Amino acid sequence: MMTYSTNEMMTVAAARRLGNGSVCFVGIGLPSKAANLARLTHAPDVVLIYESGPIGAKPSVLPLSIGDGELAETADTVVPTGEIFRYWLQGGRIDVGFLGAAQVDKYGNINTTVIGDYHKPKVRLPGAGGAPEIAGSAKKVLIILKQSHRTFVDKLAFITSVGFGEGGDHRKQLGLPGAGPVAIITDLCIMEPEAGTHEFIVTSLHPGVTREQVVENTGWAIRFADKVAVTEAPNATELAALRELEARTAATHGQAGGEE
Amino acid sequence: MAEILTLREAVQRFVNDGDTVALEGFTHLIPTAAAHELIRQGRKDLTLVRMTPDLVYDLLIGAGCARKLIFSWGGNPGVGSLHRLRDAVEKGWPQPLEIEEHSHADLANAYVAGASGLPFAVLRAYAGSDLPKVNPLIRSVTCPFTGEVLAAVPSVRPDVTVIHAQKADRKGNVLIQGILGVQKEAALAAKRCIVTVEEIVDDLKAPMNACVLPTWALSAVCLVPGGAHPSYAHGYYERDNRFYQDWDPIARSREGFTAWIDAFIRGTADFSEYQAKLAAQEAK
Numbered sequence: 001m002m003t004y005s006t007n008e009m010m011t012v013a014a015a016r017r018l019g020n021g022s023v024c025f026v027g028i029g030l031p032s033k034a035a036n037l038a039r040l041t042h043a044p045d046v047v048l049i050y051e052s053g054p055i056g057a058k059p060s061v062l063p064l065s066i067g068d069g070e071l072a073e074t075a076d077t078v079v080p081t082g083e084i085f086r087y088w089l090q091g092g093r094i095d096v097g098f099l100g101a102a103q104v105d106k107y108g109n110i111n112t113t114v115i116g117d118y119h120k121p122k123v124r125l126p127g128a129g130g131a132p133e134i135a136g137s138a139k140k141v142l143i144i145l146k147q148s149h150r151t152f153v154d155k156l157a158f159i160t161s162v163g164f165g166e167g168g169d170h171r172k173q174l175g176l177p178g179a180g181p182v183a184i185i186t187d188l189c190i191m192e193p194e195a196g197t198h199e200f201i202v203t204s205l206h207p208g209v210t211r212e213q214v215v216e217n218t219g220w221a222i223r224f225a226d227k228v229a230v231t232e233a234p235n236a237t238e239l240a241a242l243r244e245l246e247a248r249t250a251a252t253h254g255q256a257g258g259e260e
Numbered sequence: 261m262a263e264i265l266t267l268r269e270a271v272q273r274f275v276n277d278g279d280t281v282a283l284e285g286f287t288h289l290i291p292t293a294a295a296h297e298l299i300r301q302g303r304k305d306l307t308l309v310r311m312t313p314d315l316v317y318d319l320l321i322g323a324g325c326a327r328k329l330i331f332s333w334g335g336n337p338g339v340g341s342l343h344r345l346r347d348a349v350e351k352g353w354p355q356p357l358e359i360e361e362h363s364h365a366d367l368a369n370a371y372v373a374g375a376s377g378l379p380f381a382v383l384r385a386y387a388g389s390d391l392p393k394v395n396p397l398i399r400s401v402t403c404p405f406t407g408e409v410l411a412a413v414p415s416v417r418p419d420v421t422v423i424h425a426q427k428a429d430r431k432g433n434v435l436i437q438g439i440l441g442v443q444k445e446a447a448l449a450a451k452r453c454i455v456t457v458e459e460i461v462d463d464l465k466a467p468m469n470a471c472v473l474p475t476w477a478l479s480a481v482c483l484v485p486g487g488a489h490p491s492y493a494h495g496y497y498e499r500d501n502r503f504y505q506d507w508d509p510i511a512r513s514r515e516g517f518t519a520w521i522d523a524f525i526r527g528t529a530d531f532s533e534y535q536a537k538l539a540a541q542e543a544k
Contacts, residue, residue: 051364053441064338064504065287066287066312067286067287068287069288069492069494072288072438081364082369082371084368085383086368086372090365113390123350126333126341127332127334128363128391129332130365132363133365136388137384159388160390160391176388
C-alpha cells in the first residue's frame with residue numbers, strides 16, 4: 001500500500017480527468033501541476049496552452065509564473081497574448097479550461113476578486129486574469145482547489161467567472177458556449193453537476209474520507225449522488241511522476257511551484 | 261524617430277504628471293528600471309495601465325505615484341499578494357487608489373483596438389460575471405449581422421507606453437523575442453513610447469517575421485542592461501525567483517517598504533547604481 005498525501009490525491013485525481021490529445025488552457029498553480037502530471041503519465045499528447053502565449057508547452061519543471069521562460073522554450077509556438085484570447089480561446093479551439101479558485105459555490109461559479117464588499121474589501125484577491133473567458137469559452141472546465149468552509153461557500157461575495165450561474169439552464173440563457181464546469185476536484189472528493197439543477201454533488205470520495213468530513217468542509221448543504229464511488233488511490237507510476245516533477249521544480253526554483 | 265537617450269532623459273521628456281502610463285511585459289521583459297526612474301523623478305497622479313500589476317506597480321503605488329490603476333490580475337506571481345496594492349485599495353495608503361478592473365481577454369483586446377485606431381474592442385466575454393457591475397466601462401453591443409450581444413470595452417490609448425526588449429540597433433529599431441505579451445500592441449496604442457533594451461548593436465540580425473518595432477514608431481530607446489530584473493530577458497538572464505519571494509516581507513509593512521525604496525531607489529542615482537547596491541547587499 002502506497003502512502004500519499006491528500007494534496008497528491010487531489011492532483012492525481014485532477015490529472016486523470018484530462019484526456020490524451022485534448023487541448024487544455026492551463027491556469028497557474030494547481031491546474032498547471034495537474035495538467036503537467038497528466039502529460040507526464042497517461043496523456044503525453046495533451047496540448048497545454050498558457051495565457052502568456054506558449055502553445056504546446058512541455059515544461060520539465062513547473063512554472064512559478066504564467067510566463068516562465070521554460071514554457072516558451074518548450075512550446076510548439078509562442079504567440080502574443082491578444083492572439084491567445086482571440087484566435088485560440090474565443091475561436092473555440094480549447095477542449096478543457098483548467099482553473100483554480102479562491103472560492104467556489106454550488107453552481108461552480110468562481111470568485112478570485114474580493115472577499116467582502118467590492119468597494120470596501122476585507123481581502124482584495126488578485127482578480128480575474130484569464131479565468132472569466134476560459135470559464136465561458138472552453139468546451140468544458142475543470143476546477144481544482146482545496147476544500148474548506150472558507151473556499152466552498154454558500155454565496156460568493158463576487159462572481160468573477162461563471163459556472164452555471166444560478167443553476168438550471170441559466171448558463172444556456174447567458175448564451176455561453178461550452179458545457180461549463182464538469183468537475184470540481186478537491187483534496188477530499190470529486191463533485192460533478194447534477195443533471196437538470198447543475199448543482200455540484202459529491203460523486204466520488206477519496207479513500208479514507210468520510211461524508212462528515214465533506215459536510216464539515218462545505219459552506220452549503222452539500223448533497224451526495226445516489227451512488228458515491230471511492231476514488232482510485234494514486235498508483236506508483238502517478239506518485240513517482242508527481243514527486244519527480246515536484247523535486248525537479250524545487251531544485252530549479254528553490255520552491256515547489258506557484259500556487260497563487 | 262526614436263532618439264537614443266538615457267532613461268533619465270527619456271522619462272523627463274516623455275512622461276508628465278497626470279499621464280496615463282502603461283508599463284507592459286507579460287511576466288517576461290517587465291520594464292522595472294523605468295518604474296524606478298518614475299519614482300526617482302517623483303511622478304504623481306499617474307493612471308497606470310497593466311494587465312498584471314506585478315512588482316513594478318506595487319512599487320509605483322506604494323511610492324505614491326499612482327491615482328488610478330487599470331488592470332486585470334494583481335498579484336506577486338508564484339508568491340502571493342501585492343501588499344502595497346492591497347494597502348492602497350483596502351486602506352487608502354499612501355493615498356486612495358481608484359481601480360478600473362477588467363479581465364485579461366478584455367485588456368488584451370483593448371490594446372489591440374488602441375493600436376488599431378479603434379474606439380472600442382468587441383469580444384465574447386463577461387456573461388454571468390459580476391465584473392460589469394463594478395466597472396461601468398464594460399458595456400455591450402449587438403452584432404448588426406447576427407443579433408448576438410457581445411461585450412464592448414474602451415480601447416486603451418496610453419499617453420506613454422514603456423516596454424523592455426532584448427536589443428535595438430543604432431537607429432533605434434527594436435527587436436523583441438520570446439513571450440511577447442501585449443508589448444507590441446501597447447507600444448503602438450500609445451502616443452509616446454519608450455523602450456529600454458539590454459543591448460544596442462550595429463545589426464539586429466532579425467529573423468524574418470520577428471517582432472520588430474521600427475524606430476519611427478517610437479519616441480526613445482534607452483540602454484538599460486538588466487532593466488527587466490527581477491523578471492527576465494530571454495537569452496540574457498533568467499527570472500530571479502528569489503527576489504519575488506524576498507519582495508513579500510519588504511512590501512508587507514509600510515515602514516519596511518518606505519525604508520527600502522528610500523535606500524535602493526530614491527537613494528540611488530540610476531538603475532546601475534541600484535544594481536550595484538543590490539549586489540553589495542546580497543554579497544553580505
